Each structure stands twice: as structure tokens, then as C-alpha cells.
Amino acid sequence: MALPHAAPVAAPRAIDGARLRADFPAFERPTRSGRPLAFLDSAASSLKPRSVIDTLADAYGHHYANVHRGIYELSEDATARYEGGRRRLTRFIGAGSWREVVFVRNATEAINLVAFSWGRSNLRPGDLLLSTQMEHHANLVPWQQLASETGATLEYVAITDDGRLDLDDLRARLARGPKLLAVGHVSNALGTINPVAEIASLAHAAGALVLLDAAQSVPHLPVDVAALGVDFAALSGHKMLGPSGIGALWARRELLDAMPPFLTGGSMISRVTLQGTEFNETPWKFEAGTPAIAEAAGLGAAVDYLTGLGMDAVRAHERELFAAAWDALGGIDGLRRLGPSDPDVHGGVISFDLEGIHPHDLATLLDAEGIAVRAGHHCAQPLMMRYDLAAATRASFYVYNDHDDVERLVAGIRAAQRRFNGH
Numbered sequence: 001m002a003l004p005h006a007a008p009v010a011a012p013r014a015i016d017g018a019r020l021r022a023d024f025p026a027f028e029r030p031t032r033s034g035r036p037l038a039f040l041d042s043a044a045s046s047l048k049p050r051s052v053i054d055t056l057a058d059a060y061g062h063h064y065a066n067v068h069r070g071i072y073e074l075s076e077d078a079t080a081r082y083e084g085g086r087r088r089l090t091r092f093i094g095a096g097s098w099r100e101v102v103f104v105r106n107a108t109e110a111i112n113l114v115a116f117s118w119g120r121s122n123l124r125p126g127d128l129l130l131s132t133q134m135e136h137h138a139n140l141v142p143w144q145q146l147a148s149e150t151g152a153t154l155e156y157v158a159i160t161d162d163g164r165l166d167l168d169d170l171r172a173r174l175a176r177g178p179k180l181l182a183v184g185h186v187s188n189a190l191g192t193i194n195p196v197a198e199i200a201s202l203a204h205a206a207g208a209l210v211l212l213d214a215a216q217s218v219p220h221l222p223v224d225v226a227a228l229g230v231d232f233a234a235l236s237g238h239k240m241l242g243p244s245g246i247g248a249l250w251a252r253r254e255l256l257d258a259m260p261p262f263l264t265g266g267s268m269i270s271r272v273t274l275q276g277t278e279f280n281e282t283p284w285k286f287e288a289g290t291p292a293i294a295e296a297a298g299l300g301a302a303v304d305y306l307t308g309l310g311m312d313a314v315r316a317h318e319r320e321l322f323a324a325a326w327d328a329l330g331g332i333d334g335l336r337r338l339g340p341s342d343p344d345v346h347g348g349v350i351s352f353d354l355e356g357i358h359p360h361d362l363a364t365l366l367d368a369e370g371i372a373v374r375a376g377h378h379c380a381q382p383l384m385m386r387y388d389l390a391a392a393t394r395a396s397f398y399v400y401n402d403h404d405d406v407e408r409l410v411a412g413i414r415a416a417q418r419r420f421n422g423h
């Protein structure tokens, strides 16, 4: 008898950036340059596909009322769409339950929520908190505030010259028993992909909780918070094709249940008397006031769009563009690339310094060619200082980019050099 054949495992469908651009109305807008838009600033905020824009318009137009409280059809409809966005996001990030996914405004608010609610009730003077030298200010400033308010000490894990976390330094600091390690998954300024599962298991062995800043990973690679073994994760909808004004905090249920609320008022209560208040269950305990209703539905549509592409395919696409750009930029005289060269540990972000041309001048010249890049400190000033830079230029890739964008970037930099230095 013939043995049944195993079903072939379908390879992820390769992403065709040029084809996907048809889904994003931003590419229909004429640029000042008259050239097509080469959008290389998705790490700051991504463009939106028509499906997300339509979902938002439909939510506001046909399905809008306040959520949770209305005992009538339109409110039930809006509530189902709001909670539907939460359920989609729950699956997308590998969370065990929708109760562990709290809607907030953005990753910054998610981290502040943890610093406020978990931090103020768990830290004592002299406790140790760890962050790292490669963090976005959103994963630094809340911990500095928390340390100064509680008397805890905040230390930073060092990074190597090629922009990786120094795991020996991490081990040495973990040996002193920190309460929490706040670490980014993918650096917005260097592109480094940190080995989070390994870091989380080292931290847990040392008794520390782990907060993951997943703002730059959830949009760009498969993320499974349960498999990574972290305790908290923060993300923003606007970086993952979704609307601005909505993001999420994921945390293990027992942590959320034990944490006091962040903001208080309506919606986050189950019963209020003049003497006191019983709080609602998680996640609503952390969602005071009227939330971003249509935006939750829009975020759900963004999750559907990314799921349709497949996050393995998204990652493979960005890896390919990164590798091409890294090589091509390496051929430009006076250009210093930041972050690791290995495409396995580098996401779709490349920052660089160009001798003799300030990043703002370079960005302006590129803009005149229709190429949108970011120039500045990328909200990571301590990181820039680590590399003796005040600013850098950053190109970041997403699903609607392709090799043509890489070629235009490289040609634009060469043209800027000719203009500035007569190269």
C-alpha cells in the first residue's frame, strides 16, 4: 500500500512591493519632485492600505456608537467591532487570551502604564531596574521617572560597536537581581534584532520580569509573545499599517490582575459608590474613558492585511531589501553604516552617517527626488552618543518598498555627494 504523502508545506508567497503600492492611496499623491514617492520612513509611521482606511470610514459611518454601555443595536455592533480588533491582535501576537491585550494610545503609553501601575506598586528604594543603551526614549524616560520617584536605581546594558546588546554585560547586571529588564525587540535606530527568547530566559533565571518594546518588531516579523517568554509587550498600531491613536499593552494575566489601574474614571469600574470603587476586570480595568473605537476596528483590518501577506514573507522581503541596501551603501565613500551587518539580526532599518553632509541636508536633497527618509536622533539620543553622533540618516523598509527604492536611495546619496563635495 502506498504511503500517504505529507502535504507540501507552502512557502510564503514572496511580496511584490511595487504591486502592493496599488493598495496604498498615499502613492497616488503627486510629490513636489514630480517623481514617484519612495517612502523609506515606515519605522516612524507606516502608510495605510485602502482596507484599513475603508474600515475606519465604515466604522465611523455605519457602525459608530459608544461601546460596552449601550443596550441597543448600534452600540452592540460598535462593541463587537472594537472587541473584534482586540481578538485579531491577540491571535496575531500569540497572546493566550484577549483579556491580556489592553488598548492604549501607543507603545509609549503602554510602557508608561507598566511604569506607573506595576512600577509604583512593586519597587522600593534601592531596587534595580535595567534598560539598555539602544532604547528609544519611550523605553528610557518612563524608567528614569520611575527610578527617581521610587528611589530605585536604573542601569543600562551596554552595546557592542556593531550595535548588538552585550550579553556578558547583561549577565553581569542580571546577577545583581534587578526587578525588571526593559528591552527593545528591534532597535528603531540601529535595526538590531535582539535575541529576546534568550534574554528573557536569562532575566527570568535572575528573577527579573521582562518588558519588551515590540513597537518595531510586531509590524515587521512574526512575534509570539508566549514563545518569546516575556512578561509585558508594548506596540503601536500606526507602525503596522493601522490607524494612529491606538496601540496595545500585552501582559500576562496574573500581572494585569494584580496591577492597580493607570487612569481612573468611567468604563474601568464595575461599581462606584461615594465611599469607593470596584474596578472592572482586565483588560477594561486599564481602559478608562471612551476608547479609540473605530481605530480598534481599523487595527483589526491592518492585522488582517498583514496576516494575508504572512509575517514570514514580510520578514523575508525586508531582509532582502536590507541586504541589498547594506551592500550598496557600503560602496559609497565616506558612508558609515550603523548596526550589525548580519541580515539575520538586522531588521529593515538602516541608519548611516555621511561624511561632510548633515543628515538634514541629505534628507532635504533626497526629498527633492521624492525619497522620504528620516534624519535626526531617532528618539535615541544616548544611542547616538554611543557612536559619537548627534544625528544620523535612516532609511526604513516595509511591504510597499522594493529594489527600485534601494537604487533610488543610493543614486540620491551619490548625487548629494556630487553636489556637496564635488565627488
Ligand code: PMP
Pocket (backbone or CB within 6 Å): 043, 044, 106, 107, 108, 109, 136, 138, 139, 184, 186, 187, 188, 213, 215, 216, 236, 379
Ligand atoms: N519604541 C520604539 C522602538 C519606537 O521605534 C517607537 C516609535 N518611534 C516607540 C517605542 C514609540 O512609539 P509611539 O510613538 O507610537 O508611542
